[in-house]
Amino acid sequence: MVSADLLIRNGTVLAMDHEASIIEHGYVAVAGDTISRIGTDAGTPVEARKVIDAKGGLILPGLINGHTHAAMTLFRGLADDLPLTEWLNQYIFPVESRMDKDFVHAGTLLACAEMILSGTTTFCDMYLFEDEVAKAAKETGMRCLLGEVLYDFPSPNYGPVEKGLEYTEFLIEKWRGDPLISVAVEPHSVYTCSANLLAEANKLALKHRTSLIIHIAETAREIEEALHRFGKKPFAYLDSLGVLGPHFIADHCVHLDDPEIETIARNGVRVIHNPESNMKLASGISPIPKLLSRGITVGLGTDGCASNNNLDLFEEMDMAAKLQKVGNMDPTVLDALTTLRMVTSSGARALGFEKLIGSLEEGKKADIIVLDTNKPHLTPLYNPYSHLVYAARGNDVTHSVINGRLVLEDGKLLTMDLKEVLGRAKAKSKQVLSWLGKDQA
Amino acid sequence: MVSADLLIRNGTVLAMDHEASIIEHGYVAVAGDTISRIGTDAGTPVEARKVIDAKGGLILPGLINGHTHAAMTLFRGLADDLPLTEWLNQYIFPVESRMDKDFVHAGTLLACAEMILSGTTTFCDMYLFEDEVAKAAKETGMRCLLGEVLYDFPSPNYGPVEKGLEYTEFLIEKWRGDPLISVAVEPHSVYTCSANLLAEANKLALKHRTSLIIHIAETAREIEEALHRFGKKPFAYLDSLGVLGPHFIADHCVHLDDPEIETIARNGVRVIHNPESNMKLASGISPIPKLLSRGITVGLGTDGCASNNNLDLFEEMDMAAKLQKVGNMDPTVLDALTTLRMVTSSGARALGFEKLIGSLEEGKKADIIVLDTNKPHLTPLYNPYSHLVYAARGNDVTHSVINGRLVLEDGKLLTMDLKEVLGRAKAKSKQVLSWLGKDQA
Numbered sequence: 023m024v025s026a027d028l029l030i031r032n033g034t035v036l037a038m039d040h041e042a043s044i045i046e047h048g049y050v051a052v053a054g055d056t057i058s059r060i061g062t063d064a065g066t067p068v069e070a071r072k073v074i075d076a077k078g079g080l081i082l083p084g085l086i087n088g089h090t091h092a093a094m095t096l097f098r099g100l101a102d103d104l105p106l107t108e109w110l111n112q113y114i115f116p117v118e119s120r121m122d123k124d125f126v127h128a129g130t131l132l133a134c135a136e137m138i139l140s141g142t143t144t145f146c147d148m149y150l151f152e153d154e155v156a157k158a159a160k161e162t163g164m165r166c167l168l169g170e171v172l173y174d175f176p177s178p179n180y181g182p183v184e185k186g187l188e189y190t191e192f193l194i195e196k197w198r199g200d201p202l203i204s205v206a207v208e209p210h211s212v213y214t215c216s217a218n219l220l221a222e223a224n225k226l227a228l229k230h231r232t233s234l235i236i237h238i239a240e241t242a243r244e245i246e247e248a249l250h251r252f253g254k255k256p257f258a259y260l261d262s263l264g265v266l267g268p269h270f271i272a273d274h275c276v277h278l279d280d281p282e283i284e285t286i287a288r289n290g291v292r293v294i295h296n297p298e299s300n301m302k303l304a305s306g307i308s309p310i311p312k313l314l315s316r317g318i319t320v321g322l323g324t325d326g327c328a329s330n331n332n333l334d335l336f337e338e339m340d341m342a343a344k345l346q347k348v349g350n351m352d353p354t355v356l357d358a359l360t361t362l363r364m365v366t367s368s369g370a371r372a373l374g375f376e377k378l379i380g381s382l383e384e385g386k387k388a389d390i391i392v393l394d395t396n397k398p399h400l401t402p403l404y405n406p407y408s409h410l411v412y413a414a415r416g417n418d419v420t421h422s423v424i425n426g427r428l429v430l431e432d433g434k435l436l437t438m439d440l441k442e443v444l445g446r447a448k449a450k451s452k453q454v455l456s457w458l459g460k461d462q463a
Numbered sequence: 464m465v466s467a468d469l470l471i472r473n474g475t476v477l478a479m480d481h482e483a484s485i486i487e488h489g490y491v492a493v494a495g496d497t498i499s500r501i502g503t504d505a506g507t508p509v510e511a512r513k514v515i516d517a518k519g520g521l522i523l524p525g526l527i528n529g530h531t532h533a534a535m536t537l538f539r540g541l542a543d544d545l546p547l548t549e550w551l552n553q554y555i556f557p558v559e560s561r562m563d564k565d566f567v568h569a570g571t572l573l574a575c576a577e578m579i580l581s582g583t584t585t586f587c588d589m590y591l592f593e594d595e596v597a598k599a600a601k602e603t604g605m606r607c608l609l610g611e612v613l614y615d616f617p618s619p620n621y622g623p624v625e626k627g628l629e630y631t632e633f634l635i636e637k638w639r640g641d642p643l644i645s646v647a648v649e650p651h652s653v654y655t656c657s658a659n660l661l662a663e664a665n666k667l668a669l670k671h672r673t674s675l676i677i678h679i680a681e682t683a684r685e686i687e688e689a690l691h692r693f694g695k696k697p698f699a700y701l702d703s704l705g706v707l708g709p710h711f712i713a714d715h716c717v718h719l720d721d722p723e724i725e726t727i728a729r730n731g732v733r734v735i736h737n738p739e740s741n742m743k744l745a746s747g748i749s750p751i752p753k754l755l756s757r758g759i760t761v762g763l764g765t766d767g768c769a770s771n772n773n774l775d776l777f778e779e780m781d782m783a784a785k786l787q788k789v790g791n792m793d794p795t796v797l798d799a800l801t802t803l804r805m806v807t808s809s810g811a812r813a814l815g816f817e818k819l820i821g822s823l824e825e826g827k828k829a830d831i832i833v834l835d836t837n838k839p840h841l842t843p844l845y846n847p848y849s850h851l852v853y854a855a856r857g858n859d860v861t862h863s864v865i866n867g868r869l870v871l872e873d874g875k876l877l878t879m880d881l882k883e884v885l886g887r888a889k890a891k892s893k894q895v896l897s898w899l900g901k902d903q904a
Contacts, residue, residue, distance in 0.1 A: 098842075099849035103784075103798035136839035301785035302853070304794040331853040332840045341782065343544075344742035345789070353745040357544035398577035399773045399857070401539075401885050402892030408540035412743070412772040415856045416840070444842050451843030 026051035026058055026070040028423065030392060033076025035060060036406055038083050038366040038381040042359060044406070050081055052388040055201065055426035060382060072428065074421055076392045080406055083382055084143025084165075084389035084422060085335045086369035088294035089273045089323025091149045092158075093121075093129030095136065096450050097328040106241075106303055113458065114328060118150065120457045121178055125450055126151040130158035132447040133333060135440060138162065139433070140334045140416025143389040143424045146271075146294070146323070146373055148208045148235060151179045153193060156203045163429045163437045165389065167373050169193070169208030169235060172223055174216050183219070187226055194230050201425055206233040206271070211240075212256050213247055217263055224265035233271050233374055236260075239282065240274035241305050257285040266291055271372065273323065275313070276306040283309070283316055292319045292372040295364070297342045299325030307349040310342070310356060321372030322364040334416035335365050343411055358407040391430075392421035465500055467492035467511040469864065471833060472504050474517025477847055479524050479807040479822040483800060485847070491522055493829040496642065496867035501823060513869065515862055517833045521847055524823055525584025525606075525830035525863060526776045527810035529735035530714045530764025532590045533599075534562075534570030536577065537891050538769040547682075547744055554899065555769060559591065561898045562619055566891055567592040571599035573888040574774060576881060579603065580874070581775045581857025584830040584865045587712075587735070587764070587814055589649045589676060592620045593634060597644045604870045604878045606830065608814050610634070610649030610676060613664060615657050624660070628667055635671050642866055647674040647712070652681075653697050654688055658704055665706035674712050674815055677701075680723065681715035682746050698726040707732055712813065714764065715740075716754070717747040724750070724757055733760045733813040736805070738783045740766030748790040751783070751797060762813030763805040775857040776806050784852055799848040832871075833862035 028051070035048035037060065051059040051068045059068065101113040126149065137145060144165040147155050152170040159166035170179065170193060172186040180189040190207055197203040207227040209215040215223070215236075227234040239245065239256050252259040258281065260266050268290035275286070275293045286293065295308050313320055322342055324333045339361045346356040363369070370380025379389045393414060395401070400409050400418065422430035429437045455461040469492070476489035478501065492500040492509045500509065542554040567590065578586060585606040588596050593611040600607035611620065611634060613627040621630040631648055638644040648668040650656040656664070656677075668675040680686065680697050693700040699722065701707050709731035716727070716734045727734065736749050754761050763783060765774045780802045787797040804810070811821025820830045834855060836842070841850050841859065863871035870878045896902040 095839075096843060098854060099845045102846070102849045102853065103795050105795060109794075132839055132842060139839060298785060301789040302794065304788045304792050306792070307789060327854075331849065334840065334856070337778065337781070337856075340778070341785070344739060344782070345786075347745045348742040348748060348786070351745050351747070353550075353743065354544050354546060396885065398536075398573055398580060398881070398885065399775065401573060401888050402537060402895075403540065404892065404896075405540045405543070408543045408772065412543065413539060413768075415775070415778075415858060417856060417858050440839070444837065444839065447839075447842050451845065454843075455845075 024051065024059055024066055024068045026053050026068050027426065028052040028072045028074070028428065029068050029070035030074045030076055030081055030390060030421070031063055033079050033081040033392060034406060035382060036080060036082040037383065038363065039383050048081065050382055050390055052423065052426050055387055057382060057384055057386050057388050059384060074392065077394065077396065079395050079420070080393040080410070082391060083366045083380055084391050084424060085141045085365040086321060086373065086380065087137065087142050087145040087324055087333065087335055088321030088369055088372050089296055089325060090133070090145055090147055090333060091326035092133035092145065092147050092155060093126040093149055094326030094328045095132045096125065096129040096447060096454060098331045100328065100454065117454055117457050119178060121150060123151050123154050125453070127154040127158050128446045128450050130155045131162065131438060131443045134158055134162040134164050135435060135438060135443050136333050137164065138422055138430050138435060139419065140336065141391045141419035141422065142333065142335055143391065143422060144373070144375065144379060146235070150177060153196070156193070156197055160203055161437065163202070163424050163427050165202045165379070165424055167204045167206055167233065169206040171208055171210050172219060173210040173214040174219060187222055190226060194232065204232065206235050208235045211237045212259060213244055220260070220263055220265055227269055233269050234265065235271040235273065237274055238272045239277045242277055245277045255279070255282050257282045261285050261289065274300065274305070274308070276300050276308045278309055283312060286313070287316045287318050292321070294321045294323045294372055295342065296323045296325040297345050298338055299329040301341065301345065302329050307345060310346050311350060314360070319368055319371045320364055321369035336410065336414045336416050339365060339411045358405070358411040361411045362407055388423050388426040390423040391419050393418045394420045465492065465507055465509045467494050467499055467509050468867065469493040469513045469515070469869065470509050470511035471515045471517055471522055471831060471862070474520050474522040474833060475847060476501060476823060477521060477523040478824065479804065480824050489522065491823055491831055493864065493867050496828055498823060498825055498827050498829050500825060515833065518835065518837065520836050520861070521834040521851070523832060524807045524821055525832050525865060526582045526806040527762065527814065527821065528578065528583050528586040528765055528774065528776055529762030529810055529813050530737055530766060531574070531586050531588055531774060532767035533574035533586065533588050533596060534567040534590055535767030535769045536573045537566065537570040537888060537895060539772045541769065541895065558895055558898050560619055562591060564592050564595050568595040568599050569887045569891050571596045572603065572879060572884045575599055575603040575605050576876060576879060576884050577774045578605065579863055579871050579876060580860065581777065582832045582860035582863065583774065583776055584832065584863060585814070585816065585820060587676070591618060594637070597634070597638055601644055602878065604643070604865050604868050606643045606820070606865055608645045608647055608674065610647040612649055612651050613660060614651040614655040615660060628663055631667060635673065645673065647676050649676045652678045653700060654685055661701070661704055661706055668710055674710050675706065676712040676714065678715055679713045680718045683718055686718045696720070696723050698723045702726050702730065715746070715749070717741050717749045719750055724753060727754070728757045728759050733762070735762045735764045735813055736783065737764045737766040738786050739779055740770040742782065742786065743770050748786060751787050752791060755801070760809055760812045761805055762810035777851065777855045777857050780806060780852045799846070799852040802852045803848055829864050829867040831864040832860050834859045835861045
């Protein structure tokens with residue numbers, strides 16, 4: 023008899039380890055914040071304070087959203103189907119300039135509710151007032167890598183440009199050692215950050231041994247501008263500044279030629295792919311099979327809700343796999359298992375969290391979700407990887423454990439008052455409309 | 464005081480009529496199988512035997528799946544990420560050759576459960592043993608346009624080629640006048656049907672004033688073959704056979720040049736777009752904005768579950784809109800309202816059902832769904848069309864009424880025993896594996 027704090031049993035365990043082990047009629051036992059044992063229900067008996075019956079469903083690692091702007095849930099559906107400049111200048115920028123701490127806190131709580139309900143246990147965030155993001159993630163029990171967005175103009179949070187790195191360092195110090203919250207350095211892009219800001223941001227990241235995260239190679243226009251201003255494409259430019267390396271996380275990476283891919287690979291840069299946002303904003307199709315064949319680590323992100331418009335990683339996987347198939351005119355690329363890795367094992371590696379999470383293995387942190395497959399759209403079940411990528415939806419998740427803590431049980435959120443979160447979000451949406459002068463409409 | 468059989472109140476009514484009317488705090492009243500009145504809750508009071516509270520959610524027309532092979536739910540996830548010929552020859556064809564009535568009935572019931580649960584009220588089906596499809600649709604209360612697949616080789620249902628049209632006529636006679644079931648004539652494709660079969664099928668469709676439905680212009684290979692065999696592209700070839708017209712429904716239409724589009728438009732042919740299948744099988748991207756700008760009616764279909772792998776039209780809309788944006792490198796194409804029309808008003812027109820369904824208007828048949836929007840991923844709500852296309856999922860549907868009959872209430876299916884349907888589907892999946900010799904694996 024083995025004892026544990028939490029036992030999830032009677033499910034098909036998809037470990038997402040190196041061998042992609044599948045354990046039928048299996049269990050995962052948790053002691054404290056850690057996976058203590060994995061086995062079959064017929065094997066060594068486990069006694070636990072809390073037992074969860076997976077009812078024949080799937081038990082797998084919690085999903086990892088590699089790139090989002092959580093508080094942008096409050097802009098969900100505010101403006102769609104518009105040219106990028108109109109969307110940014112008439113909606114997003116005017117609202118963001120009026121934004122405050124409470125807005126970001128309310129929006130992030132809403133995002134955490136949506137993410138937990140749809141199986142996400144870790145997210146990587148870039149936005150304004152990131153201390154509020156950290157607080158909201160912490161309150162709801164989510165794991166988060168976050169950083170304040172840095173650029174060459176004043177921020178409604180930290181004020182003048184030169185204060186951005188100070189604020190980032192404050193965040194790093196404040197959250198150091200936290201079991202759930204990690205802080206990165208996050209310059210917005212090569213077109214909004216000076217070479218000096220990028221170099222200083224990199225120094226700060228290296229000093230604190232954390233990640234440097236940036237939006238890059240997202241649009242064709244960005245490439246043209248980089249060629250015009252720097253005489254180089256974005257990755258070649260960053261390489262010339264000496265800021266690339268294994269600590270570098272590159273969000274988007276849509277427009278890449280072979281030399282740019284070579285620069286990514288040579289520097290050990292990790293990539294986060296955001297297919298739904300790239301489709302909705304008509305940015306383009308990232309050459310994911312080429313990146314994978316070059317050995318580059320690729321995670322998956324939803325981007326913010328203004329360009330998606332949800333945070334459902336099941337939908338993101340489905341879109342990712344199908345987009346690559348049609349984009350490459352080859353139905354065999356980005357198969358279901360590879361795609362699922364992008365939100366589990368590869369997703370963890372993309373954020374530098376591969377020793378902590380991303381697979382169900384003894385000794386790893388207990389970030390675990392359970393899916394109910396006893397539903398028409400998941401019946402019959404020949405192949406669990408196929409179902410997770412091509413047929414499942416976020417709401418098929420019934421339970422979620424993050425760092426050993428049960429945060430979702432039978433579809434009910436345990437770490438927040440959903441009614442209050444929704445009410446606060448609705449109030450903030452009225453504020454948004456008034457900022458835009460649309461409250462009389 | 465007005466009296467009705469059924470009243471759905473306290474919701475935002477999206478009529479999807481010509482003006483895209485939106486009625487806040489509205490109701491839809493049903494008398495028998497017909498929408499008898501639409502208004503605001505504060506207006507004329509309605510007394511009804513059954514009242515459904517939409518709780519501030521959305522009330523809209525039931526969704527229309529313009530092309531599927533319902534029973535293929537039993538192949539969901541059986542084989543993915545494979546080259547088309549391997550998928551067909553090693554999985555689909557060997558199983559279909561062993562298929563029987565009971566298999567199709569079980570698979571269609573599973574499909575109906577999934578469709579009703581995700582807001583679909585009408586589907587258009589092409590498969591084998593279609594009398595079983597009609598029975599299953601009828602039992603579950605779904606509206607259906609269906610037809611037996613016809614081709615130049617023996618069928619496990621009707622036997623020799625020459626019996627296909629006879630069987631189709633039997634179906635037409637059997638279901639004539641049924642309020643829910645309509646029968647079409649459905650030759651499979653130009654590459655599997657002789658010119659003679661196509662001409663005879665067309666005669667039968669015209670004789671019975673029903674639709675002629677075909678897969679067409681799905682893959683690049685099909686176009687090449689048509690050029691090689693007929694010296695013409697598929698639509699030009701069918702035009703030369705004289706079978707095109709306003710009764711013609713063309714499924715897929717991926718590979719079209721301008722003359723082919725002109726042939727479609729000139730003949731009043733209606734088109735069903737299947738983006739998820741076209742992506743997953745790497746068939747290509749249909750030029751939907753061109754078709755729409757040419758005034759061609761376009762509906763949306765999921766295709767079968769072997770190439771999707773679900774029947775969720777919310778996901779299909781999301782994929783359709785985003786695929787066209789990235790495919791045309793223009794974020795303004797296929798906006799949310801246009802996309803929603805493809806599964807409602809335009810979807811109805813695409814099947815020739817525009818006088819019956821597709822919008823909420825007094826006098827139309829009562830096919831109505833209710834969506835719960837009080838959820839994190841649908842909060843806040845600035846624009847209902849945006850939410851339905853970009854953020855909602857099938858399971859957000861709480862109620863469904865088809866032809867005046869309540870078939871889904873608070874997420875519970877009223878017309879079938881879900882446990883039995885799932886159990887039967889699971890048993891059939893074991894049969895599939897044994898047919899493929901994979902039951903020992």
